[in-house]
Amino acid sequence: MNNPAFDLLMWARGPGFDIALVIFLGGIILRVVEIIILGRKKDMAPAKGSPVAQGIKTIFSRSFPRPGLVKFAPITYVGGYIFHMGFFVAFLFFAPHIAIFEDAFGISWPNAGRVIIESATALAVLALIALIYSRMTDPVRKALTTFDDYLVLILSGLPLITGYVAVNKLFGDPQMMLAVHILTVEALMVAFPFTKLMHAVTFVMARYYNGSIQGRKGAES
Amino acid sequence: MDCNTQNDKTSPSSGASSDGAMDEVMSFVATGNASPLLHEIKHALTQLINDGTENIIDLGAIPFAPGDDRILEDILGTGEVHAILSLQGESHVRESSIPGVWRVDHLDEAGQQQSRFIEVTFMPDILKTQREDAERGLETLAERLGTLDDNR
Amino acid sequence: MANDNMTNKPMLPELMKTHGVSRRTFMKYCASLTSLMALSPAMVPRVAHALETAKRPSVIWLSFQECTGCTESITRSHAPTIEDLIFNAVSLDYHHTLQAASGHAAEAAREQAMKENYGNYVLIVDGSIPLDNPGYSCIAGISNLDMLKETAAGAAAIVSVGTCAAYGGIPHANPNPTGAVAVSEIIKDKPIINVPGCPPIPVVMTGVLAHFLTFGIPELDELGRPKAFYGESIHDRCYRRPFYDKGMFAEGFDDEGARGGWCLYKLGCKGPTTKSACATVKWNNGVSFPIEAGHPCLGCTEPDFWDNGGFYKPLSVPAGDYRKLGLAAVAGGAAVGVASALLSKAGKAKAAKAHETVDAHDLEK
Numbered sequence A: 001m002n003n004p005a006f007d008l009l010m011w012a013r014g015p016g017f018d019i020a021l022v023i024f025l026g027g028i029i030l031r032v033v034e035i036i037i038l039g040r041k042k043d044m045a046p047a048k049g050s051p052v053a054q055g056i057k058t059i060f061s062r063s064f065p066r067p068g069l070v071k072f073a074p075i076t077y078v079g080g081y082i083f084h085m086g087f088f089v090a091f092l093f094f095a096p097h098i099a100i101f102e103d104a105f106g107i108s109w110p111n112a113g114r115v116i117i118e119s120a121t122a123l124a125v126l127a128l129i130a131l132i133y134s135r136m137t138d139p140v141r142k143a144l145t146t147f148d149d150y151l152v153l154i155l156s157g158l159p160l161i162t163g164y165v166a167v168n169k170l171f172g173d174p175q176m177m178l179a180v181h182i183l184t185v186e187a188l189m190v191a192f193p194f195t196k197l198m199h200a201v202t203f204v205m206a207r208y209y210n211g212s213i214q215g216r217k218g219a220e221s
Numbered sequence B: 001m002d003c004n005t006q007n008d009k010t011s012p013s014s015g016a017s018s019d020g021a022m023d024e025v026m027s028f029v030a031t032g033n034a035s036p037l038l039h040e041i042k043h044a045l046t047q048l049i050n051d052g053t054e055n056i057i058d059l060g061a062i063p064f065a066p067g068d069d070r071i072l073e074d075i076l077g078t079g080e081v082h083a084i085l086s087l088q089g090e091s092h093v094r095e096s097s098i099p100g101v102w103r104v105d106h107l108d109e110a111g112q113q114q115s116r117f118i119e120v121t122f123m124p125d126i127l128k129t130q131r132e133d134a135e136r137g138l139e140t141l142a143e144r145l146g147t148l149d150d151n152r
Numbered sequence C: 001m002a003n004d005n006m007t008n009k010p011m012l013p014e015l016m017k018t019h020g021v022s023r024r025t026f027m028k029y030c031a032s033l034t035s036l037m038a039l040s041p042a043m044v045p046r047v048a049h050a051l052e053t054a055k056r057p058s059v060i061w062l063s064f065q066e067c068t069g070c071t072e073s074i075t076r077s078h079a080p081t082i083e084d085l086i087f088n089a090v091s092l093d094y095h096h097t098l099q100a101a102s103g104h105a106a107e108a109a110r111e112q113a114m115k116e117n118y119g120n121y122v123l124i125v126d127g128s129i130p131l132d133n134p135g136y137s138c139i140a141g142i143s144n145l146d147m148l149k150e151t152a153a154g155a156a157a158i159v160s161v162g163t164c165a166a167y168g169g170i171p172h173a174n175p176n177p178t179g180a181v182a183v184s185e186i187i188k189d190k191p192i193i194n195v196p197g198c199p200p201i202p203v204v205m206t207g208v209l210a211h212f213l214t215f216g217i218p219e220l221d222e223l224g225r226p227k228a229f230y231g232e233s234i235h236d237r238c239y240r241r242p243f244y245d246k247g248m249f250a251e252g253f254d255d256e257g258a259r260g261g262w263c264l265y266k267l268g269c270k271g272p273t274t275k276s277a278c279a280t281v282k283w284n285n286g287v288s289f290p291i292e293a294g295h296p297c298l299g300c301t302e303p304d305f306w307d308n309g310g311f312y313k314p315l316s317v318p319a320g321d322y323r324k325l326g327l328a329a330v331a332g333g334a335a336v337g338v339a340s341a342l343l344s345k346a347g348k349a350k351a352a353k354a355h356e357t358v359d360a361h362d363l364e365k
Helices: A004-038 A051-061 A074-092 A095-105 A114-137 A139-144 A147-168 A174-194 A196-217 B020-026 B034-051 B066-076 B131-150 C011-018 C023-036 C041-053 C069-074 C082-089 C103-116 C144-152 C162-167 C202-215 C241-246 C322-353
Strands: B055-058 B082-086 B090-095 B101-107 B113-120 C058-063 C091-094 C121-126 C155-161 C192-195
Touching: A004 A174, A004 A196, A004 C322, A051 A196, A074 A095, A074 A114, A074 A147, A095 C322, A114 A139, A114 A147, A147 A174, A147 A196, A174 A196, B034 B055, B034 B066, B034 B113, B055 C041, B101 C023, B113 C023, B131 C023, C023 C041, C023 C202, C041 C202, C058 C103, C058 C144, C069 C162, C069 C202, C091 C103, C121 C144, C121 C162, C144 C155, C155 C162, C155 C202, C162 C192, C192 C202
Parallel strands: C058 C091, C058 C121, C121 C155, C155 C192
Antiparallel strands: B055 B113, B082 B090, B090 B101, B101 B113
């Protein structure tokens, strides 16, 4: 007799993860290498400032919104920050997740208690809902939205929701819900190189490029 | 905090049976089930006094940690009666310091805990002599008297 | 051992009289058994009545591809209890390890018991059944498959004791060289109670038997296990749960966390996905259980627990050999990335030479 939930869990932890990892890592490296090799058009004019210094500065300065922008699009900024921070806390400071890094790289760091993790998860999901809502109701943004945008929003939210359900055993067979959680993460990994999720890696390069272009002209960015 | 469980082991170093320190840590692990249980006992005692209804609560059915036991001991305490029964292993029937609230603990022949109950009653059934046993007792007595008379 | 005393007389009053067991002792036993079966104390009179009126059943125990651990476990009641009385008084008409007879006499005893009690005997099975080649496991020249089918035909119910009989167990584990399967894969027309565990807790086995003898088949979950003993996961009843909730984990077997009795999740504990009574009923008459002894739960009551990625790999960690694959993916991705980029560059140069134009729609491509 087999337990279908167990079989699914073992597939998710085994072949499922292997496939997702290959696509995830292979895809990201592929695109990053492409971007670097394709490079930028050479600017023949003499440089007026330091491109490198400004480029690096911009990587960090873009983490804080320009004055006035938050008032301009509050839901996007506030929701965006809450979502990202909540997601990272729930992902990086939950002990079972740290165990994965420990198994893969041998490194580990202190974990946070259940209350913090659950609050972070809940806040992240709420922020996500607010972001989807604002995207669907604001006419300009709605016009700009493509399938990619909705897909990424949903794929980002599913691991948070299913993780919460699995850990707290809210409903369903525990093994099945854990399998579902792992599968949603794998879906996120598979979609990563093909969607705007790549921003998680390319934001560094994009910010550097923008900063260095301005820096070369002697302007601040 | 009671420190009377400290023994001469200063650190929990002996793994498997670290009594003192581990027990001390565990005695503060409570599930929070002691309070509702005690309220249930109070309700049962009220019923007993009002209309004589008896109640039995199975302690094995509720998740109970050593911390909860401590709370139970503190509140119920020890009373006037402690009966030790030899029934294929000992059974301890104790009235707590709250008359009418009895603790019945069954152990097996190896002294390991078999089951624990709280009985809210005027007299736990297991203390009473059972009719079948009395009937068999009569037979035994008759036999022994017969022997006594024969040997006169 | 199969005698003509498969009488219709209730067995327990006789036994009690013979062994000088008082009714008071019987009351104590009924109270403990009711508690063990997770029934309310109000059920004690019913349990008592059922035990008093239970008839002496014939039991045939078939051992197939097993390690005899389940028999060892069930016979580990040091202190004689009434469960022992019932179990020992049950007419155990056939059991490889416990019976005195051997050879043809043993098989004859089995056949006689089957004939005399056809339709009424309890069949207990431990060990899995090999399907690839019947010759892999035979008793008295009869293959396990044939013996199971033949004996199951006249059984009232079947109890699959141990994970091997219930789900295939260790013979069924990757690569399953004998084609081992569980009893339920072969017998489809009889009620089967699965009592998994490697081995199952002794008191769970006797408790299930006692329940079956008095009340019939207990309530079963979707894997055929009695809900009374397999309804809760280890994780939900574990005394170390407060440490899990607070995020205090042992990282090794001898570190500060391990000695402090912290949660064993990071050492591979399968408690969250395992349903069993170990955390409440415990082993050796309630002394301890693996987690209390400092070892993570193996998940031995679940099907395929041998193939769950490793006993010491935490549940959250991928079970396969992903490191090599990851490195290959990085290398492959880089190689393909370089190739693709160079191709694009060549295409760009060609387009520039041919003075091709670009408009906004091209950016969407």
